[in-house]
Amino acid sequence: MKEQLLQDGKAVGDRMSRVDGRLKVTGAATYSAEYALPNLVHAVLVGSTIAKGRIRSIDTKAAERAPGVLAVITHVNSPKVPGFAAKQNPDEPPTIGQPLRVFYDDKIYFNDQPIAVVVADTLERARYAAGLVKTQYAAEPHQTNFEANKARGFLPTQAKRNPKSPQNDYDRGQKDGYQSAPVKLEAEYVHESEMHNPMELQSIIAHWEAPDRLTVYDKVQAVKGTQRAFAKDWALPEENVKVIATFVGGAFGNGLHNWPHETAAIIAAKVTNRPVKLVLTREQMFTMVGYRPKTWQRVAMGATRDGKLVGITHECIGQTSSYEEFTESSVQQTRMMYAAPNVSTRYRILGLDISTPIWMRGPGEATGAFALESAIDEMAHLLNLDPLEFRLRNHTDTDPEKNKPWSTKYLKECFQAGAERIGWSKRRMQPGTLREGDWLVGYGMGVGTFGANRGVAKVRAVLRADGSVLLQSATTDIGPGTGTAMVQIAADALGLSPDKIRFELGNSTFPTAPSQGGSSTVNTVGSAVLAACTELKQKLQQLGGAAFAGAAPDQLTLAGGQLGLRTNAAAKASLADLRKQNNGQDIEVTTEAKPGDARQKYSMYSFSVHFAEVRVHALTGEVRVTKMVSCADAGTIVNQKTAGSQMIGGAIGGIGMALHEGALMDDRFGRYVTKDLADYHVPVHADAPPVEVFFVNKPDTLVDPIGTKGIGEIAIIGVAPAIANAIFNATGKRVRELPITPDKLI
Amino acid sequence: MAQENLNPTAPADDHDEARRTFLKQTSVLTALALTPGPVVQAAAAQWDEKVAAAFEKVPLKLDINGKKYRLQVEPRTTLLDLLREQLHLTGTKKGCDYGQCGACTVHVDGQRVNSCLTLAVMQDGRKVTTIEGLAEGDKLHPMQEAFIKHDGFQCGYCTPGQIMSAVACIREGHANSEGEIREYMSGNICRCGAYPNIVAAIQEVKNGGQKV
Amino acid sequence: MNQFQYVRPTKQKAAIEALARDANAQFIAGGTNLLDLMKRGVMQPQKLVDINRLPLNKIERMDGGIRIGALALNSAVAEDQLVQQQLPLLAQALNAGASAQLRNMATVGGNMLQRTRCHYFYDTALPCNKREPGSGCGALEGINRMHAIFGFSDKCIAVHPSDMSVALAALDATVLVSGPKGERRIAFLDFHRLPGDTPQKDTNLEQGELVVAVEVPENAFPKNVHYLKVRERASYAFALVSVAAALQLDGNTIKAARLAMGGVAHKPWRLTEAEAALVGKPATEETFRQAAAVAMQGAKAFKHNAYKLKLAPNSIVQALKNAAGLA
Numbered sequence A: 001m002k003e004q005l006l007q008d009g010k011a012v013g014d015r016m017s018r019v020d021g022r023l024k025v026t027g028a029a030t031y032s033a034e035y036a037l038p039n040l041v042h043a044v045l046v047g048s049t050i051a052k053g054r055i056r057s058i059d060t061k062a063a064e065r066a067p068g069v070l071a072v073i074t075h076v077n078s079p080k081v082p083g084f085a086a087k088q089n090p091d092e093p094p095t096i097g098q099p100l101r102v103f104y105d106d107k108i109y110f111n112d113q114p115i116a117v118v119v120a121d122t123l124e125r126a127r128y129a130a131g132l133v134k135t136q137y138a139a140e141p142h143q144t145n146f147e148a149n150k151a152r153g154f155l156p157t158q159a160k161r162n163p164k165s166p167q168n169d170y171d172r173g174q175k176d177g178y179q180s181a182p183v184k185l186e187a188e189y190v191h192e193s194e195m196h197n198p199m200e201l202q203s204i205i206a207h208w209e210a211p212d213r214l215t216v217y218d219k220v221q222a223v224k225g226t227q228r229a230f231a232k233d234w235a236l237p238e239e240n241v242k243v244i245a246t247f248v249g250g251a252f253g254n255g256l257h258n259w260p261h262e263t264a265a266i267i268a269a270k271v272t273n274r275p276v277k278l279v280l281t282r283e284q285m286f287t288m289v290g291y292r293p294k295t296w297q298r299v300a301m302g303a304t305r306d307g308k309l310v311g312i313t314h315e316c317i318g319q320t321s322s323y324e325e326f327t328e329s330s331v332q333q334t335r336m337m338y339a340a341p342n343v344s345t346r347y348r349i350l351g352l353d354i355s356t357p358i359w360m361r362g363p364g365e366a367t368g369a370f371a372l373e374s375a376i377d378e379m380a381h382l383l384n385l386d387p388l389e390f391r392l393r394n395h396t397d398t399d400p401e402k403n404k405p406w407s408t409k410y411l412k413e414c415f416q417a418g419a420e421r422i423g424w425s426k427r428r429m430q431p432g433t434l435r436e437g438d439w440l441v442g443y444g445m446g447v448g449t450f451g452a453n454r455g456v457a458k459v460r461a462v463l464r465a466d467g468s469v470l471l472q473s474a475t476t477d478i479g480p481g482t483g484t485a486m487v488q489i490a491a492d493a494l495g496l497s498p499d500k501i502r503f504e505l506g507n508s509t510f511p512t513a514p515s516q517g518g519s520s521t522v523n524t525v526g527s528a529v530l531a532a533c534t535e536l537k538q539k540l541q542q543l544g545g546a547a548f549a550g551a552a553p554d555q556l557t558l559a560g561g562q563l564g565l566r567t568n569a570a571a572k573a574s575l576a577d578l579r580k581q582n583n584g585q586d587i588e589v590t591t592e593a594k595p596g597d598a599r600q601k602y603s604m605y606s607f608s609v610h611f612a613e614v615r616v617h618a619l620t621g622e623v624r625v626t627k628m629v630s631c632a633d634a635g636t637i638v639n640q641k642t643a644g645s646q647m648i649g650g651a652i653g654g655i656g657m658a659l660h661e662g663a664l665m666d667d668r669f670g671r672y673v674t675k676d677l678a679d680y681h682v683p684v685h686a687d688a689p690p691v692e693v694f695f696v697n698k699p700d701t702l703v704d705p706i707g708t709k710g711i712g713e714i715a716i717i718g719v720a721p722a723i724a725n726a727i728f729n730a731t732g733k734r735v736r737e738l739p740i741t742p743d744k745l746i
Numbered sequence B: 001m002a003q004e005n006l007n008p009t010a011p012a013d014d015h016d017e018a019r020r021t022f023l024k025q026t027s028v029l030t031a032l033a034l035t036p037g038p039v040v041q042a043a044a045a046q047w048d049e050k051v052a053a054a055f056e057k058v059p060l061k062l063d064i065n066g067k068k069y070r071l072q073v074e075p076r077t078t079l080l081d082l083l084r085e086q087l088h089l090t091g092t093k094k095g096c097d098y099g100q101c102g103a104c105t106v107h108v109d110g111q112r113v114n115s116c117l118t119l120a121v122m123q124d125g126r127k128v129t130t131i132e133g134l135a136e137g138d139k140l141h142p143m144q145e146a147f148i149k150h151d152g153f154q155c156g157y158c159t160p161g162q163i164m165s166a167v168a169c170i171r172e173g174h175a176n177s178e179g180e181i182r183e184y185m186s187g188n189i190c191r192c193g194a195y196p197n198i199v200a201a202i203q204e205v206k207n208g209g210q211k212v
Numbered sequence C: 001m002n003q004f005q006y007v008r009p010t011k012q013k014a015a016i017e018a019l020a021r022d023a024n025a026q027f028i029a030g031g032t033n034l035l036d037l038m039k040r041g042v043m044q045p046q047k048l049v050d051i052n053r054l055p056l057n058k059i060e061r062m063d064g065g066i067r068i069g070a071l072a073l074n075s076a077v078a079e080d081q082l083v084q085q086q087l088p089l090l091a092q093a094l095n096a097g098a099s100a101q102l103r104n105m106a107t108v109g110g111n112m113l114q115r116t117r118c119h120y121f122y123d124t125a126l127p128c129n130k131r132e133p134g135s136g137c138g139a140l141e142g143i144n145r146m147h148a149i150f151g152f153s154d155k156c157i158a159v160h161p162s163d164m165s166v167a168l169a170a171l172d173a174t175v176l177v178s179g180p181k182g183e184r185r186i187a188f189l190d191f192h193r194l195p196g197d198t199p200q201k202d203t204n205l206e207q208g209e210l211v212v213a214v215e216v217p218e219n220a221f222p223k224n225v226h227y228l229k230v231r232e233r234a235s236y237a238f239a240l241v242s243v244a245a246a247l248q249l250d251g252n253t254i255k256a257a258r259l260a261m262g263g264v265a266h267k268p269w270r271l272t273e274a275e276a277a278l279v280g281k282p283a284t285e286e287t288f289r290q291a292a293a294v295a296m297q298g299a300k301a302f303k304h305n306a307y308k309l310k311l312a313p314n315s316i317v318q319a320l321k322n323a324a325g326l327a
Ligand SMILES: Cc1cc2nc3c(=O)[nH]c(=O)nc-3n(C[C@H](O)[C@H](O)[C@H](O)COP(=O)(O)OP(=O)(O)OC[C@H]3O[C@@H](n4cnc5c(N)ncnc54)[C@H](O)[C@@H]3O)c2cc1C
Pocket: A678, B098, B099, B100, C026, C027, C028, C029, C030, C031, C032, C033, C034, C035, C036, C051, C070, C071, C096, C097, C098, C099, C102, C105, C106, C107, C108, C109, C110, C111, C112, C113, C114, C161, C162, C163, C164, C209, C210, C211, C212, C236, C237, C238, C239
């Protein structure tokens, strides 16, 4: 198979199986809690049971006396973290404000805030002793009720400080220009807080290898960012902090922030002078590592009778904590998705006595798309138009927000492919009229978009004596198959069989790369792989001497343990010779790649459209998604198999968003009551229909030289409204509050 | 009561011997007593820790992936924590610790169970198979091959549980249709949403007729 | 989890004695409920009596019915030929519960003795009269989507989560128990209790009593049965409402009926009046609607569970339709 790839010169595009597949199916892949360090001890966090106030006293005696306990650390006895004092108001996203300083003082900001950590020689003993910590509080009245506090929503500080911030108010044409349209609608949309709930519990092993040298095996999406954060916290040179995240058991965004439990473990390791393992409980995953914030939205829309949008007004209030301003792009797609002359958007946040949210897959866009794409469907219904046709009538071939051409946009191709595959022609214009026995059948669609982002990254490429190439970059892989894609890109770039290439990631000692987030890893790191491979070949070309002089890099091959030339079979240089030219050393380059200025001239987005077929039980209100088709205009598809899996995963995540997910809080206590996987439902096998995936697969080389635009986010953005719209089509019931559980349909 | 005569610090063999003698001697009770009561209290009353720790533990025999283990464990240790934390068989995953996700699925005497909701001591004398014991040396189990081929995972964290469950699903005779597979695999959550690919992998193995 | 004494008797008598000696002792069977609660500090027994090596897992035909040992696994019962032929309603109910793995661990005795899934019961930081008598009922004025519409008290509005028990209630089963004072039989409908002023007591089992078996009498419902479970996802979730329906049909006329509901009360909710309303009537949707209306008399909802007032009767209709083959 691999030789074949080389013959047509293409690993990119192949359905190559994952390079780490074998490790994952044999249980040999090592996740962060699974490193067997000598002398390792276990830490368990104790959380507060009030939502706001102060700790009056905390009695740790019983816990300290319990068998096997090495330390009980609270704000009373915690060593000071040097960076905590200095960490006032860092002006950096994701959050402006003061990230929670664990064990810093007696203040309680949210229910289940970590207030103590118990360290013991075994997990059982640590867990038991944690239950012995007794706390007295001076409680203060808390505010966790979104509805009751909605009026307190405010413009994020980020926007106040920076007039260019996209979080600012936006008006195109007339403010609230929709009002002048002959056909108008206004609707409010709400969803509860949603939890990332990756299957791997958030975990860390913290190990002080020397008093000034820290290694953490941490479940994060940014090894470099984490390294910087902890170096700052502990006033250490960056190189003294090492972050390992070789395998990450899902994250969906919650590894994009550093959280109190990580520092708690580092403190515990400092105090006990032992490597400390800390794994959150599933309940703690609801309070300590972020979530998609509960959000209220209002969309007002006006159109002409022949289906031209006159205006859209989109307002949004998302919740955040009292101590950090979390923001996301919930209203921004409304500015660029449709050719409406008048668009107004308002984005506000609402600080409550809860923990800080963090971007969750398809972050704000998934939230915004639920409102926008539902409203589009509502308007199409008012106009008695097919919602696909309505979207086509308002399609735009340039970015109406930035007044720039799209780098590429193949959304119409997606519409067509998706409509065919789902069987859109079966959809009835009149809701509630298609029935199979006791089940009402409906079809719906929803569009998604996300910026085709690209950052700066470096990659090291090493040609080793055995003819294999090792690539390293400090990116991570939370599941999309980063290593696999990078090997494919490198295989083509080097003219080398993929099995001769190894890509290593998840280690902060590797050349720098940004966090794995925002669907930009292949765009960013893939480009750096390409650049490093190109530079490596140029270096080989030089070492190879006259025979190779002047050849274009893509004519050079590395197959068979020698440098060759596609255009001239006679030109050959053995690896041994090349190494000799290199003083017997491995031939190595480290190359940086950054985006070019095309970004200034073009508007760059990935697009998706999702089609859903649902059945709703006429008597019980149960919903079954029976088929989904997800289509993506995501540029070059490096690996059809793994990219397909991302799309499928996004569709199923979207089913959860639409039908199942929402953490309920009892506001009297400011405490979640649905906080495990039995009470907070995510889709199971029985909820997951076949998902057909269609990729346009046309390169966008303005975004990056490989032509990719990003998949992870658009895979989920637009799915929830597609399902909500299909439910409306099936039943005639418009549900504007997620999740759409049976009680809302009977 | 006789069970307090047992010497819990004795090596497993002696322990068994003591147990056998005890069983012969006692006519009323044939209880297999594994933790002497006062000992637990002794620990709570802060006796010397090492003594207390030794007393808290009970002997346990397990066959794990064909290897025989003789262990001393605290009765409160779950099978999952024993595998992961003490035996470093970390292929079996913890996704919830409450029986709500299936990541910890292993086979006990050939049946799939959630190892987080059973005490290790309850499985005394049983045969446990974990993901590490599924392949035959270098040769992957057909289900492992099929998962790779169909990309039945992304992050890979639920994967060992899915595979153990999938193998059992076929062995139990619950893999006869896509619908049946989906229902009988529903105890294994995949947050990455690899479900359709997992079902495809199971169908291929089932239809391939290989021995699972 | 606290440390506890662990004993594993092989004789029933020893097990009962081991428990009787210690007010703080608990039997452990599959452990799927007890260990869950122990991990969260909801239950803290000082001693566990592991009953798994007692010979109580047989499923056998007996005079006038089928006897199922308390330690028979939920999966074993659901897959048993005899059960599938004669008690298909029970098999359906069992298969609707939990997951394949959990059913391989959960026992018949443990299933009926599983505790409520009420959020307030599960979180030791929140009030719950069932867990901590006198602390108040968190659900009464709290989040009560999942809670009772029948038979609750102002002390507790929790529901019993078992699916299996709903079928056993419909099938007039009897529970065989053995305790320090000897053996006794408890009608299944008297096994679980309503909360009243003592919600800490789920059942009428006395301290130290061991469930030995369940007997299901011969019945006229080898077919025309349906266990309908409405939940928030397609599988692996507790019921919002469930219905066990069994019909004996003579042509289109209902000769006998059994009906019970889950997810609506502190115990499996048998609907004898609705059954009476079915007998002698034609098996039509109209008849089922009337019976459902009878079933709902006296139902009362709280802030978040008003939907059950509609979902429950609708589910009864649907379950009966399915049982009658009308769907
Ligand atoms: C994630 C999850 C989902 C679930 N979903 C469902 C569902 O959808 N439907 C459903 O019905 N159930 C469901 N369950 C509950 C499951 O069915 C019960 O946990 C199980 O049936 C309990 O049986 P066990 O043998 O494991 O009991 P154990 O946990 O061992 O015991 C439970 C209680 O019964 C007592 N006990 C056990 N056996 C006896 C006996 N013979 N005599 C006296 N006392 C005894 C124990 O002391 C203990 O107090 C679910 C459980 C989980 C964890």
